Amino acid sequence: MTNPHSPPTDTCILKVVVGSHAHGLAGPDSDKDFRSVFVLPTAELFRVGFKYQGTRMMKEEDDETAWEIGHFLQLALQGHPLVLETLVAPVVTMDDWGTELRQLFPRLWSAQTAYDSFLNYCENQRKKMLEKKDGRPAKYAAAYVRVLFNLCELLERGSFSIRISETPVGEVVRRIKSGQYRPGEVIDLGEYWSEEAARRLRTCTQQARPDLADAFLLKLRKAFLR
Structure with a gap:
């Protein structure tokens, strides 16, 4: 699925609603807030002069924060609360890659x-x-x-x-x-x-599995090379 707010070469694999509408605290004047994860074509990453932009902020009628998948996974492994929330928030759109990404949630935090x-x-x-x-x-x-x-x-x-x-x-x-x-x-x-x-x-022993995140990212990059 193509993200209408991004260049046509970007692919949105996950978009969720967050903020007061997701938290059950919305009032009559509450704006809607979204977060999304997009993927750049792998070939773009190897172009001469390419400048990687891992995060994009989009403000139109609604606010949306979007992360490129590589940066998103890095932030998830760092325990970033807004990124981890994206993995469990109500889904607006999601493809098979987004589904697999959400299933990684237990392996992305320590x-x-x-x-x-x-x-x-x-x-x-x-x-x-x-x-x-x-x-x-x-x-x-x-x-x-x-x-x-x-x-x-x-x-x-x-x-x-x-x-x-x-x-x-x-x-x-x-x-x-x-x-x-x-x-x-x-x-x-x-x-x-x-x-x-x-x-x-003191009693939580949860450990992340960066190797699984790497394996997912490698598989995705290969798929988006075509």
């Missing part, structure tokens, strides 16, 4: 790496909340707590909930997003879930 990456992301969200970035501190406060809870789920059961509204913290996150919690209260919640994540990390 406990310690994911823990470090999720915490780094959450600390950044907390900073944005305190700085009242974009005049939307509640948005970052909600993300801070939501992603910490997702980390706890990941370390406990090997995956995490996208529809946060249906989890034990759903109502709290909804109220945080609507501005009903003070920053100090949000930080207290964050500290609680951070401690819980550290506790669960």
Whole structure:
């Protein structure tokens, strides 16, 4: 399937919906957010002067972040929370390559790496909340707590909930997003879930399999050489 937002030589293998519509927290004025994974023809990678662009940000009626498959797999192995979320979020479009990519999810993350990456992301969200970035501190406060809870789920059961509204913290996150919690209260919640994540990390033995990611990428590159 060709991604209409990219040059015609790019192939979109996976597109998912994320953000408030996926989390069950959308309001009447909520925009839709998407993430996608695309593949460049293998021959393009070997052209003289080729400049690899691993991430693309597209803003039209809706926001979409797209990653080229090689960069996507690298970020997944680094435990990037937005990338890992793409592997479990509700699908908009997906071909056979996208299906195989999603099936790799259990082999793409390691406990310690994911823990470090999720915490780094959450600390950044907390900073944005305190700085009242974009005049939307509640948005970052909600993300801070939501992603910490997702980390706890990941370390406990090997995956995490996208529809946060249906989890034990759903109502709290909804109220945080609507501005009903003070920053100090949000930080207290964050500290609680951070401690819980550290506790669960001690018993989580999950290790990534980069060799399987390499094998998938090699097979895909060969297929897209034709």
